[in-house]
Amino acid sequence: MTKIHVKTNINGDKVEFLTDPRETLLDCLRNHIGLTGSKEGCGTGDCGACSCIFDGNLVSSCLVLGVEAEGKSIETIEGMAGEKELHPLQKKFIEMAALQCGFCTPGILIAAKALLDRNNDPTESEVRYWLAGNLCRCTGYDKIIKAVMETAKDIRETA
Amino acid sequence: MAKDELAKDFKYIGTRPNRPDGYDKVTGRAKYGADVAAVGMLHGAVLRSPYAHARITSINFEKASKLDGVKAIITRDDFPVGIDGDTLNLLENTIAGEFAYYDGHAIAAVAATTVHIAKEAINEIEVEYEVLPHVIDVDEAIKPDAPVIKNNARDFSVPEGSSPNVASYIEFGTGDIDGGFDKADLVKSGRFKTEAAHQGYIEPHACMAQLDHDGQGEMWVCTQGHWYIRQMCASVLGLEASKLCVTPSEIGGGFGGKTTIFIEPLALALSKKSGGRPVKIVMSRAEVLRATGPTASASMDVKIGITKDGYLTSGSVEFRMQGGAFGGSPVSEALQCAFAPYNMPAAHHIGYDILANRPRAAAYRAPGSPMAAFAVESLIDEICTDLNLDPIDVRLKNAVKEGDKSSYGPKFKKIGLIETLEAAKDHPNYSISLGDNQGRGVAAGYWMNHGGETSVSVSLAEDGSVNVTVGTPDIGGSRASIALMTAETYGIPYDSVRVNIAETGALGFNEPTHGSRATLASGKAVYEAANQTISEMCQRVARKWQIDPDAVFWENGYAKPAGANAGDFSPISIKQIASEMDQTGGPIAGHHEASIRGVGHSFGVHIADVEVDPETGRITVLRYLVAQDAGRAIHPSYVEGQFQGGAVQGIGWALNEEYVYGADGCLQNAAFLDYRVPVASDLPNIDTIIVEVPNPDHPFGVRGVGETGIAPPLPALANAVNAAVGARLRSLPMSPGKVLKTIKTGEDGC
Amino acid sequence: MAVKVHLWESLARFTDNKTELTIDADTVDELIYILSCDYPGLIEFFKSGFSIAINDEISNPDFNDLLPENAEIFLLQKLKGG
Ligand code: FES
Ligand code: FES
Numbered sequence: 002m003t004k005i006h007v008k009t010n011i012n013g014d015k016v017e018f019l020t021d022p023r024e025t026l027l028d029c030l031r032n033h034i035g036l037t038g039s040k041e042g043c044g045t046g047d048c049g050a051c052s053c054i055f056d057g058n059l060v061s062s063c064l065v066l067g068v069e070a071e072g073k074s075i076e077t078i079e080g081m082a083g084e085k086e087l088h089p090l091q092k093k094f095i096e097m098a099a100l101q102c103g104f105c106t107p108g109i110l111i112a113a114k115a116l117l118d119r120n121n122d123p124t125e126s127e128v129r130y131w132l133a134g135n136l137c138r139c140t141g142y143d144k145i146i147k148a149v150m151e152t153a154k155d156i157r158e159t160a
Numbered sequence: 161m162a163k164d165e166l167a168k169d170f171k172y173i174g175t176r177p178n179r180p181d182g183y184d185k186v187t188g189r190a191k192y193g194a195d196v197a198a199v200g201m202l203h204g205a206v207l208r209s210p211y212a213h214a215r216i217t218s219i220n221f222e223k224a225s226k227l228d229g230v231k232a233i234i235t236r237d238d239f240p241v242g243i244d245g246d247t248l249n250l251l252e253n254t255i256a257g258e259f260a261y262y263d264g265h266a267i268a269a270v271a272a273t274t275v276h277i278a279k280e281a282i283n284e285i286e287v288e289y290e291v292l293p294h295v296i297d298v299d300e301a302i303k304p305d306a307p308v309i310k311n312n313a314r315d316f317s318v319p320e321g322s323s324p325n326v327a328s329y330i331e332f333g334t335g336d337i338d339g340g341f342d343k344a345d346l347v348k349s350g351r352f353k354t355e356a357a358h359q360g361y362i363e364p365h366a367c368m369a370q371l372d373h374d375g376q377g378e379m380w381v382c383t384q385g386h387w388y389i390r391q392m393c394a395s396v397l398g399l400e401a402s403k404l405c406v407t408p409s410e411i412g413g414g415f416g417g418k419t420t421i422f423i424e425p426l427a428l429a430l431s432k433k434s435g436g437r438p439v440k441i442v443m444s445r446a447e448v449l450r451a452t453g454p455t456a457s458a459s460m461d462v463k464i465g466i467t468k469d470g471y472l473t474s475g476s477v478e479f480r481m482q483g484g485a486f487g488g489s490p491v492s493e494a495l496q497c498a499f500a501p502y503n504m505p506a507a508h509h510i511g512y513d514i515l516a517n518r519p520r521a522a523a524y525r526a527p528g529s530p531m532a533a534f535a536v537e538s539l540i541d542e543i544c545t546d547l548n549l550d551p552i553d554v555r556l557k558n559a560v561k562e563g564d565k566s567s568y569g570p571k572f573k574k575i576g577l578i579e580t581l582e583a584a585k586d587h588p589n590y591s592i593s594l595g596d597n598q599g600r601g602v603a604a605g606y607w608m609n610h611g612g613e614t615s616v617s618v619s620l621a622e623d624g625s626v627n628v629t630v631g632t633p634d635i636g637g638s639r640a641s642i643a644l645m646t647a648e649t650y651g652i653p654y655d656s657v658r659v660n661i662a663e664t665g666a667l668g669f670n671e672p673t674h675g676s677r678a679t680l681a682s683g684k685a686v687y688e689a690a691n692q693t694i695s696e697m698c699q700r701v702a703r704k705w706q707i708d709p710d711a712v713f714w715e716n717g718y719a720k721p722a723g724a725n726a727g728d729f730s731p732i733s734i735k736q737i738a739s740e741m742d743q744t745g746g747p748i749a750g751h752h753e754a755s756i757r758g759v760g761h762s763f764g765v766h767i768a769d770v771e772v773d774p775e776t777g778r779i780t781v782l783r784y785l786v787a788q789d790a791g792r793a794i795h796p797s798y799v800e801g802q803f804q805g806g807a808v809q810g811i812g813w814a815l816n817e818e819y820v821y822g823a824d825g826c827l828q829n830a831a832f833l834d835y836r837v838p839v840a841s842d843l844p845n846i847d848t849i850i851v852e853v854p855n856p857d858h859p860f861g862v863r864g865v866g867e868t869g870i871a872p873p874l875p876a877l878a879n880a881v882n883a884a885v886g887a888r889l890r891s892l893p894m895s896p897g898k899v900l901k902t903i904k905t906g907e908d909g910c
Numbered sequence: 911m912a913v914k915v916h917l918w919e920s921l922a923r924f925t926d927n928k929t930e931l932t933i934d935a936d937t938v939d940e941l942i943y944i945l946s947c948d949y950p951g952l953i954e955f956f957k958s959g960f961s962i963a964i965n966d967e968i969s970n971p972d973f974n975d976l977l978p979e980n981a982e983i984f985l986l987q988k989l990k991g992g
Contacts, residue, residue, distance in 0.1 A: 002276070023276060037195040038188015040412070042362040043445040047832035050362055078188035087186065095182035098797035101636035101805060103185030104192060104363045104412025126841070133841040136832065138360045138413050139636060140801055141808030142840040316954030317920055330987070332918035492987040523990060569916055569984040570963035610961075610989035612970060674990070757969040759989065857967075 009070040011036070012080025020067035026060075027051045029067035030077060038078035038107045042136065049135030052108035052115075053077050059115040061134075078107035081114065090114055090152045099148035101139035109135045113149045121156045123149075171716075172647040173860055176797045177654050179640040181410075190410045193366030193382030194442045201368065202231055202271040204430050204441035205278035206423065207285050208451060209260035209267055212294035212517040212825025213307070216260060216287060219268060224284035229273040232433035233281070239429065240398040249486040251396040253520045254425050260289065261309065261485030262517050263826040264450025266422075271430040271439045294517040294825035298459045298482040301325045301516045309485055309515040327487030328513040330495065332568065333476075335506025340474020344465025348543050351461050351910045352535040353891040354874065355818035358454040359524050360809070360837045363412020365452060368440040369427035371397075377404045377428055384414040384633055385672020390664050392421040393428055404428075407663040408633045415809070416523030419672045422452050449830040453522020454819060456481040456489035460535040462498075466543050470554040475499050476508040477535065481528075483521035489513045490521075494528030497871070498536050499567035500606040501577055501763060502558045507567045517825050523674060526607040526867035530810060530874050534892065537603040537875035542888065551602040551879070552585045555765070576789030576853030577604070577763040583849045584765040584787040598771045598782065599884025605764045605871030609676040609864025611756025615668030616685040618646070618693055619749035622742075624735035625656040626690075630682045631670030633661055636805070636866070637798035638678040644794050645683045645860060649690040651716035652734055668753045676802075676864030679794055681756040687859045692750030697737045700744045705729050758857030760864040764788035766807065766872035770880040772887070777900030779815055779881060785847045786872075791855035791863030799865050804846040806869025812838045813870075814877040818893050911936055913981040915945070921985075924951025938962065939973040941983070959988040 004019040011034065018033040025044075030036045030053070039062055042048035046064045053062040054076035081088045090110050093099070100106045109132060116123060116131045123131070128149050129142070137145060184190040221233045236257045243251055255266045268285055272278040293307035300306055301323075308324045318329045341347050363382055371377035377399065383389050386406040394401040411418065423441040430439045443452070458481045465474040477498050483489025491511035499507045544551045559577045566572055581604070584590065594600060617629045628646050632638060639659040647654045671677065694714045701719040702709040711726035712719050718731035741748055769783040786803040793799040816836040820829045829835045854861025874892060882888045887902040891909030898909050915931045922929050926949075935941035946953045962971045963984040970989065977983070 021274070021276060031195075032197075036188070037191070040192065040363065041194065041442075042364070042412075043832045045445065045831055045833065048362055048445075082187055087183070091186040094186050095178045098176070098179070098637065098795075098801055100182075100185055101798070101801055102361070102363070102411060102413045103181075103190055104361075106185055107188045110186060129840040129843070133839040136362055136837060136839060138362050138415070138809070138837060139805045141804035141806075141838075141846050142843055143804045143846045144797070144801060146840060146845070315958065316951070319923065329920055330918060331920035490990075493990065496987070527990060568986065570966045570968055570986075573966065608968070608989065610968070610970075612989070755970045755972060757967060759968045 005068050007068055007071050009072065010074040012076055022066070022068055024067045025063050026065040026067050026070055027062040029070065030062060036077050036079050040104055040107060049112060050105055050108040052111040052135065054111060054115060059112055078111055081110060088114065089155055090149070093148045093152045097144050097148040097151065099140065099144040105135060105137040109137065109145060117153055117156060121153050123153060125150060170648055172644045172654050173792065173794050174796065176795060177640065179637050180643060180659060181634065181639055192363055192412050193409045195409070196368055196380050198368060198438040201438045201440055202273060202434055203275040203278050204269055204271045204427055204439045205275065205282050206266050206426060206447070207268040207282045208447070209256065209263060209265040211260055211289055211291050212263050213292040214260045214289035215258060215292060216256060216267065217290055218288045220286040221268065224270065224281040227277060227281050227284065229277040230270060230281045231273065231437065232271040232430045233268060234426065234429045234433055235268045238433060239396065243396065247395045250392055250421060253486055254396060254421060262519050264447065264519060266426065266451065269426040269430055271434050296516055296518060296821045296825055298457050298480050298514055298516060301482055301514050302480055302512060309517060313487065313515055325515040326512050327515055330492045330511045331509065333508035334567070337474050337476055337506045337508045340506035341465040344473040345468040346543060346546060347463065347465045348539060349461065349463035350539050350542070350890055351459065352538060353910050354458045354531045354534055355892055356454040356457040356518065357524065357813040357817045358449055358835065359415035359417035361413030361415060361417060364443040364445060364448045365418070365422055366442040367424050367427050368438055369424065369431050370436060370438040371428040371432040372436040373432060375399050375403050379404065379406045379424065379428065380409055381406060381424055382409045382411045382418060384411065384418045384635065384674055385670065386664050387631065387669045388419055388672055389421060389424055393425050396425050397428060405663055405665050408661060411633050411635055414635055415525045416527060416674055417453055419674050420453065420522055445832060446830040449835055450827050451519055453520055455524035455527065456483045456521045458531040460531065462535045462539045464539050464543060468547055470547065470549045470557050472502055472504045472558045474506040475504055478510040480512045480514055482514045482516035482518065484518045485515055486520045487513050487515055488521055490523070490528030494532040496568045497529040497606050498532040501555065501560060501604045502567070503560045503564045504558070504567065525806060525809060525870040529605060529607055529871040530813060533603060533605045533871040534874035534878065537872065538878050538890065541601065541875065541879040552581055555604055556581050572761060574853060574856050575761045575763065576851050579853050580763050580765050580787050580789050580851045583851050584767055584785065587785055587787065587849060589767050589783055589785040589847060592783070594769065597774055597884050598769060599880045599882065601768045601876040601879030601883060603766055603872040603875035603879060605868050607676070607762055607867035609680055609760040609762060609867060611681040611684065611758060612671040612677055613669050614681040614685045614756050615670055615753040616682055616689050617667060617749060617751040618686065618689045619747065620693060620738045620741065622738055624733065624738040626650060626652065628657060628659045628686055629662045629666060630659060630686065631662055631667045632673040632678040632682045635673055636801060637795060638673065640798060641679045641794040642682055642686055646686055646690055649687050650694065650734060676866035680760055680858060680862050680864040683860065683862055684756050684858055685752040685754065688752040689750040693748050696748050697734065700737060701732050760791055760855045760858065760862065762789055762791070762863040762865060762868045764868040764872055766876040768873065768876040768880045770877060770884055772881055772884045772899065774885055774903060777896035777903065779894060779899060781811060781844055783844055786869055787849040787851060788865065788868055789851040789853050789863060790865045791858065792852055792861035793850045794860065794862060796850060799850055800848045802865045803848045803869045806866065807846050807873050808838050808843060810870040810873025811877065814874045814892055814894060816893055816895065911977050911979045913941065913977050913983055915941070915983045915985065917985055921952065921955060925949045935977060937973065937977060938971050938975045941977065961986045961989045
C-alpha cells in the first residue's frame with residue numbers, strides 16, 4: 002500500500018516518517034522511529050503496555066493509527082526522564098522494586114504520570130482504578146500502587 | 161556447607177539495593193524479544209489450524225508465493241524426517257504433520273519483507289482439512305470410547321486396557337491406607353476440578369533468527385532458558401548444537417511458559433529457506449493464548465481420614481490431568497505436592513496424564529501444585545468445618561518437620577512449615593473480625609525448588625570490581641540477588657559487581673530460570689566460582705609475602721595474614737591485588753559448573769478474606785496474607801514481589817481465568833479482554849511475611865521463592881467463600897454465575 | 911555395597927510387584943545397570959529421565975556417585991519447575 006508522510010512531534014522533537022495507513026502509532030514508534038520502549042502486549046487495547054500521551058491524553062498507542070499522529074504531540078517513555086535525572090516515578094519504581102520483568106513498566110509509568118499530572122493526591126482506590134487498564138502479571142500490583150502513592154506524597158511535599 | 165556460615169550476620173545479603181538493570185527498565189531502553197531489527201530482516205507469520213482436530217489433506221501455497229515480497233514459505237516438508245520420541249512431539253507441536261491436533265496448531269509459515277505481506281500471504285495459503293472428532297474435557301477424554309487423538313500415544317508406564325488417550329500413569333504411596341481410614345473418626349472425600357490457566361506473561365513470544373545453509377545460525381529470543389532453546393531447535397532441525405548461538409533478550413515474564421520452543425524453529429527454517437536473511441517472528445496475543453502452553457486442566461478425587469482431635473490418619477488421591485495433544489501435564493508433580501505438607505501415616509497417589517485436543521501444556525509456576533492444593537486443602541477445610549477445628553491448628557498438628565518422611569519418600573532436612581504456620585497465625589489478619597457475607601480461608605502450599613545444571617564464571621577487573629556471568633535470564637531481579645551474594649562472598653560493595661547474562665557460547669549448559677532456581681543454583685555456583693578467585697588471590701599474596709598460602713585468609717575484601725605466626729603483614733585489598741594482576745600471573749577468573757544438588761523445600765501459608773455478594777455471586781478479596789519460608793531472603797523486596805505476584809496469579813486462576821471452548825473445540829476467549837487476568841482494581845494490598853529457616857544445602861540458606869506462592873490461593877479463596885456464604889465450590893474458576901448457582905442450589909460445580 | 915531402592919508402585923509391574931529392592935551396587939551407574947538387567951521393563955523409565963534421592967539428598971542423578979553402605983535410595987520423577 003502507498004505510504005503516507007506524517008509530520009509529528011515526539012518527546013519534544015520534530016519527527017517525520019512514512020507509514021502504511023494500516024499501521025498503528027505503536028508500530029510507527031517501534032518500527033519507524035526506533036522508540037521500542039512502548040511495548041505491545043495485546044494489540045487490542047487491553048493491556049496498557051503501549052500507553053503514550055497523545056496531545057495531552059493517555060492513549061493505548063496500539064489503538065491509534067500512525068497517520069493520526071500528523072500535527073500532534075506525543076510523549077513516550079523515552080521522554081520521561083529529565084536530562085539530569087529520572088522522573089520521580091521512575092526513581093521510586095526502582096527504589097521500591099515496583100517492577101519484576103519490567104515489560105509493563107513503561108506503560109505503567111506513562112499512565113501513572115498522567116494521573117499524577119492531573120491529581121497529585123489520589124486515594125489508593127483512585128490509583129488502582131486509574132491503572133486498571135495496565136496489566137502487570139509479575140508483581141501483583143502491590144509495590145506499583147505503593148510506589149505511585151509514595152511519589153505523589155513526595156511531589157506534594159516538595160510542591 | 162559450614163553451619164556457621166548460615167548463622168552468621170550478613171553485610172549485603174538481606175539489604176534492598178536498587179537493581180542493576182533498573183535504569184534500563186524504567187526508561188524503555190531494555191531490549192526485549194521484539195525490540196531488535198537487523199539489516200535485510202524479513203517478517204514471519206504463521207498459519208494456524210482453525211479446527212480442533214483434523215487431517216491435513218493438502219496445502220497449496222502457489223498463490224501465496226507469488227505475492228510481491230514473499231521470500232519463503234515453509235510447511236512440515238521443510239523439516240527432517242526420522243525423528244522420534246520427545247523430539248517428535250516437539251516438532252509436531254512446532255508445525256503440524258499429517259494432523260492438526262488443536263485450534264491454533266501451526267500449519268505453515270511465511271517470511272516476507274513486511275508484516276502485512278506475510279499476513280496476506282498466510283490468508284492466500286489454501287489448506288484442505290478433513291475434520292475429525294475432538295475431545296476437550298479431561299473426564300471425557302479418559303472415557304474408553306472418547307475420540308482417539310493419537311495411536312500409540314501411551315508410554316511404558318500405562319497399564320494394558322487403559323483408555324487410549326492416557327499418555328502416562330503413575331502410582332505411589334506409603335503406609336496402610338485402609339487401616340488408616342479405619343482408625344479415622346471422620347473420612348471425607350470429594351471431586352475437584354480446575355480449568356486450564358495461561359501463564360499470561362505480558363510479553364508475547366518473539367524471536368529473530370538467522371540460519372545459513374552451512375548450518376551456522378544465530379538467534380535472539382525471549383526465553384527463560386536459551387540452552388533449552390538451542391537444544392530443542394537443534395534437535396528438531398537436525399543442526400549441530402554448538403553451531404547455533406542463542407542470545408536471550410530481556411524477558412517480559414515467563415512463569416514456566418517460556419521454557420520450550422514454539423516459533424523459534426520456524427524462524428530458523430524460514431531464514432534458511434530465504435537464503436540466510438534474518439527473520440523476526442512476534443506472536444499476537446491471540447496466538448499466545450491459542451498456541452502456547454497453558455497449564456493442564458484437572459479432575460481430582462481426594463479422600464482423607466482424620467481423628468476427631470485433628471490428626472490425619474490416611475489420605476488418597478487420584479488426579480486426572482490433560483496436558484494437551486502431546487501429554488506432559490504436571491500430574492506427577494501434583495501428586496508429589498498433594499500431601500507434602502503433612503506427616504501422614506498412610507498416603508496413596510494415582511495419576512493419569514491424558515491427551516486432549518488442546519495446545520501442548522507448558523510448565524506454569526509450581527507445575528501441578530496449585531491443582532493439588534485446591535483439592536487437598538479444600539477437603540481439609542471441609543473437615544475442619546465439620547469437626548469445628550481451627551484450620552491452622554489442624555495443619556500445625558500434622559505439619560512435616562525435619563526428619564519426617566515425605567509423602568513421596570525421602571525424609572525432609574530442615575524445613576520451615578511450622579514456623580510459617582505460626583507466623584500466619586500470629587499475624588493480625590488472622591484475628592480481624594469479619595462482617596456479613598465475609599469469610600476467611602486458610603491454605604498451605606509446597607514446592608521443591610531444585611538446583612539443576614548450572615555454569616557460571618566470575619572475573620576480576622583491573623580496578624577490583626567484579627564481573628559475574630550467568631546463564632539464567634533475569635525475570636524478576638535475579639541480577640540483584642546474584643550481585644548481593646557475590647558482594648557478600650568477596651566483602652566488596654554491591655555496586656562493584658556487575659552481573660551479565662551470557663549467550664549460549666559463553667558458558668556451559670544452563671537449565672532455564674525455572675523452578676525458582678536462578679538465585680538458588682546460580683547463587684550457589686557464583687559462591688563457588690568467587691571462592692576460586694579468592695583462593696587464587698590468597699595464593700598470589702602468599703607468594704608476595706613469601707609465606708605458605710594456607711597462612712593467608714580472606715576477609716571483607718582483603719587478604720590477611722592468618723594469625724601472628726604467619727608474619728606481620730598489612731592486609732592487601734582486592735583493589736590492589738587486581739591492579740597488580742598483570743605483574744603477578746595475569747587475569748584472575750573463576751568458574752563453576754555442576755548439577756547443583758539438593759532441593760529447597762519451600763512451604764507457604766495464605767490467609768484470604770473475601771466478601772461475597774449473595775445477589776450477584778461476585779467475590780471481592782478484602783485482605784490477603786502470604787507467609788512463606790524463603791530460607792534466606794537475599795533481596796527481601798524481590799522475595800516479597802515473588803510472593804505477591806504468585807498469590808495474584810493464584811487469585812486469577814481461582815476467580816476468573818479459564819479456557820472457554822465452543823462445541824467446535826475452538827478457543828473462544830483468546831484475548832485479554834475475555835481471558836481475564838487480575839487488574840489493579842480487583843485487588844487489595846498483598847501482605848507478606850518472609851519466614852527464614854535457612855536451607856542447609858545452600859551457602860546462604862536460599863530455598864527459592866518463586867513457585868510456592870501460586871498454590872495456596874486456589875483453596876484459600878474457595879475456603880473463604882464457603883466461610884462467607886456457606887457455598888462450597890469444588891470447581892474453578894469461581895466465576896459469579898457459578899458462585900450464585902452454588903449459593904442457590906448447593907451444587908459444587910463438578 | 912548393599913543399598914535399598916524404593917520404587918513407585920506403578921513401576922512394580924516391571925519388578926515382580928516389589929517396590930523395595932536390595933541391590934549390591936557401588937555406583938549409581940551400576941545400580942541402574944543391575945536394575946535394567948534384572949527388570950528390563952525399567953529401561954524405558956530410566957530413559958524417560960528421573961531424579962534420585964540418596965540418603966534423603968534429592969538431585970538429578972550423577973551416574974558416577976558412589977553409594978554409601980546401606981544407602982536408602984528413592985527413584986523419583988525428574989525435577990522440573992515453572
Ligand atoms: S498493546 Fe496496546 S493495550 Fe496492549
Ligand atoms: S513487571 Fe512483569 S508484567 Fe509487570
